[in-house]
Amino acid sequence: MSMGKVWKYGDDVNTDVIFPGKYTYQIMTPEEMARHALEDLDPGFAAAVKPGDIIVAGRNFGCGSSREQAVACLKAAGVASVIARSFARIYFRNAINLGLAVVECPGAVDALETGDQAEVDLAAGEVRSSKGIFRFIPMPESVRELIEAGGLIEYTKRNLGTGG
Amino acid sequence: MGKTLTEKILGRKAGRDVKAGEVVTADPDIVLSHDNSAAIIQEFRKLGLARVRHPERIVIILDHIVPAADERYAQNHKSIREFVEEQGIAAFFDINFGICHQVLPEQGFALPGRLILGSDSHTPSYGAFGVLAAGIGRTETACIWATGETWLRVPETVKIELHGRFGPAVYAKDLALKIIGDNGADMANYKAVEYAGPSAPDLSIGSRLTLCNLSAEMGAKNGYFNPDEKALAWLAGRARGTFEPLTSDPDASYSSLLSYNLSALEPQVACPHTVDNVKPVSAVAGRRIHQILIGTCTNGRLEDLEVAASILRGKKVHAKVRVLIVPASWEVYRQALRTGAMSDLAEAGCVILNSGCGPCLGAHEGVLAAGEVCLSTTNRNFRGRMGHRDSEIYLVSPATAAASALTAEITDPRGYI
Numbered sequence: 390m391s392m393g394k395v396w397k398y399g400d401d402v403n404t405d406v407i408f409p410g411k412y413t414y415q416i417m418t419p420e421e422m423a424r425h426a427l428e429d430l431d432p433g434f435a436a437a438v439k440p441g442d443i444i445v446a447g448r449n450f451g452c453g454s455s456r457e458q459a460v461a462c463l464k465a466a467g468v469a470s471v472i473a474r475s476f477a478r479i480y481f482r483n484a485i486n487l488g489l490a491v492v493e494c495p496g497a498v499d500a501l502e503t504g505d506q507a508e509v510d511l512a513a514g515e516v517r518s519s520k521g522i523f524r525f526i527p528m529p530e531s532v533r534e535l536i537e538a539g540g541l542i543e544y545t546k547r548n549l550g551t552g553g
Numbered sequence: 554m555g556k557t558l559t560e561k562i563l564g565r566k567a568g569r570d571v572k573a574g575e576v577v578t579a580d581p582d583i584v585l586s587h588d589n590s591a592a593i594i595q596e597f598r599k600l601g602l603a604r605v606r607h608p609e610r611i612v613i614i615l616d617h618i619v620p621a622a623d624e625r626y627a628q629n630h631k632s633i634r635e636f637v638e639e640q641g642i643a644a645f646f647d648i649n650f651g652i653c654h655q656v657l658p659e660q661g662f663a664l665p666g667r668l669i670l671g672s673d674s675h676t677p678s679y680g681a682f683g684v685l686a687a688g689i690g691r692t693e694t695a696c697i698w699a700t701g702e703t704w705l706r707v708p709e710t711v712k713i714e715l716h717g718r719f720g721p722a723v724y725a726k727d728l729a730l731k732i733i734g735d736n737g738a739d740m741a742n743y744k745a746v747e748y749a750g751p752s753a754p755d756l757s758i759g760s761r762l763t764l765c766n767l768s769a770e771m772g773a774k775n776g777y778f779n780p781d782e783k784a785l786a787w788l789a790g791r792a793r794g795t796f797e798p799l800t801s802d803p804d805a806s807y808s809s810l811l812s813y814n815l816s817a818l819e820p821q822v823a824c825p826h827t828v829d830n831v832k833p834v835s836a837v838a839g840r841r842i843h844q845i846l847i848g849t850c851t852n853g854r855l856e857d858l859e860v861a862a863s864i865l866r867g868k869k870v871h872a873k874v875r876v877l878i879v880p881a882s883w884e885v886y887r888q889a890l891r892t893g894a895m896s897d898l899a900e901a902g903c904v905i906l907n908s909g910c911g912p913c914l915g916a917h918e919g920v921l922a923a924g925e926v927c928l929s930t931t932n933r934n935f936r937g938r939m940g941h942r943d944s945e946i947y948l949v950s951p952a953t954a955a956a957s958a959l960t961a962e963i964t965d966p967r968g969y970i
Contacts, residue, residue, distance in 0.1 A: 479688050
């Protein structure tokens with residue numbers, strides 16, 4: 390695993406600034422969604438983000454709408470993980486269901502700034518970074534399995550026996 | 554130790570005693586979706602199943618971009634209509650019913666003691682009837698269509714005790730904004746909110762819907778009132794199917810307790826760009842506004858339209874402001890036609906829109922340009938939500954919105970009621 394660049398934001402980053410509502414009911418490809426990622430928060434993000442990059446934010450990340458594109462657009466943009474002080478409930482659930490690693494790790498949030506390098510190890514419960522190692526409570530194995538399966542669709546197919 | 558309504562509903566689903574913090578597998582009684590059903594259908598198809606598990610538990614209400622604003626939305630709606638036909642989903646409500654959070658109760662699905670999951674963040678609205686109602690995402694909705702069940706964590710509960718009576722020109726919307734302003738937009742993250750106390754029974758069903766709707770802006774999983782005679786009376790003649798109400802025990806355990814005196818409240822406003830940036834209206838009175846939106850699932854019920862009509866009756870909307878009216882449903886629309894509220898609003902110069910989500914999410918009908926300021930009775934004021942990222946949204950009650958329609962600036966409604 391190689392480290393990605395950190396993009397740091399504040400508290401209450403809501404779903405409207407992650408993925409604007411005006412696009413929500415248009416069905417888009419992942420690549421199209423990626424082009425609108427964080428459009429109303431950081432207009433330069435979508436063009437500059439690289440696969441493996443990490444978003445670091447404060448409290449209540451993903452508050453607002455239940456729109457899943459707010460997770461999907463980050464995943465499509467190559468974001469490897471979102472580290473926050475806390476997540477809004479539906480966002481947290483959607484992220485796990487789409488296989489995006491979301492981690493509550495206040496120590497890393499305090500230390501990391503835009504431009505630092507970091508990576509997340511879900512199994513070990515560690516954020517390793519250019520500012521040191523920060524620990525978080527590892528997710529239960531069942532949730533890790535869901536993320537590692539690529540999300541709830543793949544996981545459900547496996548359980549229904551309809552997987553290819 | 555007693556149990557909360559939420560613990561009891563999830564316990565009944567799990568077939569055992571449960572308490573906050575546990576995770577249960579539960580089969581929702583109703584699964585709601587709207588225009589996003591088109592995307593949910595795509596996810597469902599990936600699962601490789603021919604049929605949904607329980608078509609009788611699925612409710613689909615088209616409301617977000619209705620009637621379709623362009624060809625893509627039209628195609629989405631078409632694919633939903635075809636799927637509904639194919640799967641034998643009886644509870645489908647096309648573009649002439651209204652906003653899901655009003656239509657679902659009106660059509661008798663929001664019954665006390667039920668578990669309702671919806672792929673919309675304002676699903677907690679149905680807590681007004683003692684329902685455990687929570688928002689979920691599209692992928693999860695698709696998987697529930699397939700399997701009939703999901704996992705839920707039993708939430709801790711914040712109890713909010715209500716005392717006193719609202720003064721003139723003060724409403725449930727002002728109370729909700731005050732609570733969110735005082736305690737922050739994540740005050741109830743992952744938790745339930747129970748509205749209780751001696752004044753709770755006094756609140757109208759519309760007021761309860763407004764408070765439960767805005768529980769989403771507290772971060773809550775669900776918000777609710779314990780079902781009482783008023784709730785049951787509202788449901789009489791509407792209920793589809795049987796139900797068994799549950800209520801919190803007097804000795805239930807709560808994670809925190811808040812208390813609000815309604816008599817002490819004044820009109821409130823949530824300023825840009827977060828719902829917890831709340832001030833008294835008097836503190837921002839005089840701010841120039843360009844558009845006003847009255848209605849939607851938060852504040853588009855008959856009582857809301859009547860308050861606005863009572864202020865605007867026989868007067869004219871200020872020439873420098875455009876006023877949009879969005880009734881919460883077509884049932885409300887027709888009621889307001891009969892009572893005369895709708896003609897009062899139209900005579901005053903308001904633009905009456907179809908019942909739907911419309912401008913609230915910036916998809917069509919009343920999108921804001923850069924630099925424009927909107928005063929809105931909706932539930933979110935995030936940057937760019939209603940249009941350009943350099944527009945602004947202030948959230949208020951219908952009374953504050955209507956008083957401000959006469960002046961084209963934020964106006965304290967006391968003195969107009």
